[in-house]
Amino acid sequence: MTYFKLLIIVFGSLLMVSCKQEKASEKTEQATSEKPNIIFIMSDDHAYQAISAYDKTLIHTPNIDRIANEGMLFTNATVTNSICAPSRAVILTGKHSHINGKIDNLSEFDTTNVTFPQILQKAGYQTAMFGKLHFGNNPKGFDEFKILPGQGEYYNPKFITQKGDTIIEGYVTDITTDLTLDWMKNRRDPNKPFMLMYLHKAPHRAWLPSEKYYKEYTQKTFPLPETLFDDYKTRGTAAKTAEMGILKHMSLINDNKLTPETVKELGIEQWSQLGESLYGMTVEQRASWDAVYGPINEDFKKRYPTMNDSTLTVWKYQRYLQDYLGTIASVDDNVGRVLDYLDDENLADNTIVIYTSDQGFYLGEHGWFDKRFMYNESFKTPLLIKWPNKIRPGITEDEMVQNLDFAQTFLEVAGVTAPKDMQGESLVPLLTGNKAVWDRDAVYYHYYEYPAEHAVKRHYGIATKDYKIIHFYHDVNEWELYDRKKDPREINNVINDPKYAKVVAEMKQKLQETREKYKDSESLDKKYIDQYNK
Known part of the structure; x- marks a missing residue:
């Protein structure tokens, strides 16, 4: 092969590669556009x-x-x-x-x-x-x-x-x-x-998990959260009166999947809604469910007489997380x-x-x-x-x-x-x-559904990367402040801590400015309270 022919072959190959790259580039540009x-x-x-x-x-x-x-x-x-x-x-x-x-x-x-x-x-x-x-x-x-x-x-x-x-x-x-x-x-x-x-x-x-996963997850045990037994000692009325506690408010029947018969046999007063999801199961689906949850009921009957509030809370927590x-x-x-x-x-x-x-x-x-x-x-x-x-x-x-x-x-x-x-x-x-x-640098929050299920009081607030301030209102007038960096689990309400007096003033001012920015106001608060009462 002469040098001239070799040069032609090499030049032709480079030209073909260049054309392919150009077409690929056009295709990519077209896709991204x-x-x-x-x-x-x-x-x-x-x-x-x-x-x-x-x-x-x-x-x-x-x-x-x-x-x-x-x-x-x-x-x-x-x-x-x-x-x-x-x-x-x-x-x-x-x-x-x-x-x-x-x-x-x-x-x-x-x-x-x-x-x-x-x-x-x-x-x-x-x-x-x-x-x-x-x-x-x-x-x-x-x-x-x-x-x-x-x-x-x-x-x-x-x-x-x-x-x-x-x-x-x-x-x-x-x-x-x-x-x-x-x-x-x-x-x-x-x-x-x-x-x-x-x-x-x-x-x-x-x-209610699928059959595949209730068979697997009912066998699991999960670590307890550090604040499972929080006593809310630095908080006001809202946290202490909310009705969403695992011990007192989680239903053994609807949530933990005990049968009404089990609860009745143990003499426990409990609302007994089981949910249409179980009643609406086919015969085969319900049989598979009962084969797993039946033994859970029998095991609870044995455990319950020796349970105290702490052990019952832990049992309910485990049952909750298994299904969730x-x-x-x-x-x-x-x-x-x-x-x-x-x-x-x-x-x-x-x-x-x-x-x-x-x-x-x-x-x-x-x-x-x-x-x-x-x-x-x-x-x-x-x-x-x-x-x-x-x-x-x-x-x-x-x-x-x-x-x-x-x-x-x-x-x-x-x-x-x-x-x-x-x-x-x-x-x-x-x-x-x-x-x-x-x-x-701040986001706004407002919750309205009170009085209602779970009894969480109406409140609004703002959060920055560093702090969170919350105002509970309607039938209370309470404030909370959390240092998000030092207290990520939000255990310590520092609204009355003198060390945070300047932060409180700044956050209250910023909260008012944010409410104005998003066109929220006390008059709207009253409007929605009146609307709810009707």
Whole structure:
């Protein structure tokens, strides 16, 4: 071969490689210029401490953790109102409860509110919702939906659809995922970007795991939280009178899965609601359940005569976590199914995936279950986001963000201008490494549902990275201040500590300014008290 021929071959090869690289670059540019798909995954009452990306003490959640490993984990994500339906209304509208009007689970949702799915739908997104909405049976802005009525059931649940109601046999977490994947495979328009809300009932009370996981998790024992026997000695009336204590208020029947017959035999006074999820089981499902929970009942009968308050609290705590965490194991499995589908269908690179909960939850901290308070375990919420080519994988972010911010984030991701009356801030600067423009130093919280179940008093407050101040009002007038850095478990209320006098004054002033910023006021407090009393 002559030198001239060899030169031609080499030059031709380089030209072919260059053309291939140019085409690959064009393809990448085209992919990144397309509007991204949005998948919003939300569970109900999923405590951040029950996700191993946050804390490996209680459970391993490898699939949810994948979102953090491939994206960003937020350690200071919070809610504006820690109760199910109001939290969801805030997410949909991008407005605080006192503005969108959905202040508690009892009030009606004002359907004249404009939601971000409506805006995305008008902007050309295909939209779908599957799972638990919690309020309203005809959500606006969705091309297709299949939603649970109210709380929904764990076993053989009913779904509301645009074509009528239908009961689907099986376990709700699996079914919700089946419906989601069915839509993605068979009715998603590949020529349109999509916004999908994939919403789990679990791990909402009364925590019925699938057969696979109640067989496994009822054999587990979990470490006790340090504050399980909190005496609230530095707090005021609110913490001491709340009715969400594991010992006194957790039902042996509904929550711990003893039978009414067991409780009656032991002479224990207990409300006896067992829940439609058990009564609605098939014969085969109930037989499998009884084969596991029957021996638990028999074991309790032997233990109970020698139990005191401490040992009964520990027994109830273990039973609670076995079932609660068992439901989360199914959520994690099913999140993995969705993530695998995105990878297998080459959709992952142009899809932003968000995992969160409608609020946090108490897993025995301060002796409690449930939520509602502005204390960390219910105020903070899990938030994990992955967005390939935009978020650098494996990032942890500690900025103060809220569920108030989701609507504006999704609109900016889609290239749509958000309405001026939305009150959140887009998270896109944090997601894309432009943190310098983020200037929020405090977040606002307001809880309204009192007097009501769990008896958590009305309160509002703000939190910064360093401090949290809370004002309980209505039938009390009490203040609490916590040093978040020195007292992360929020044991010591320092509102009356002279060392914090300057901090108290500054935080009260900042609280007033924040209330004005978000257009909240004493007159609105009174309005919603009067509305509730009617």
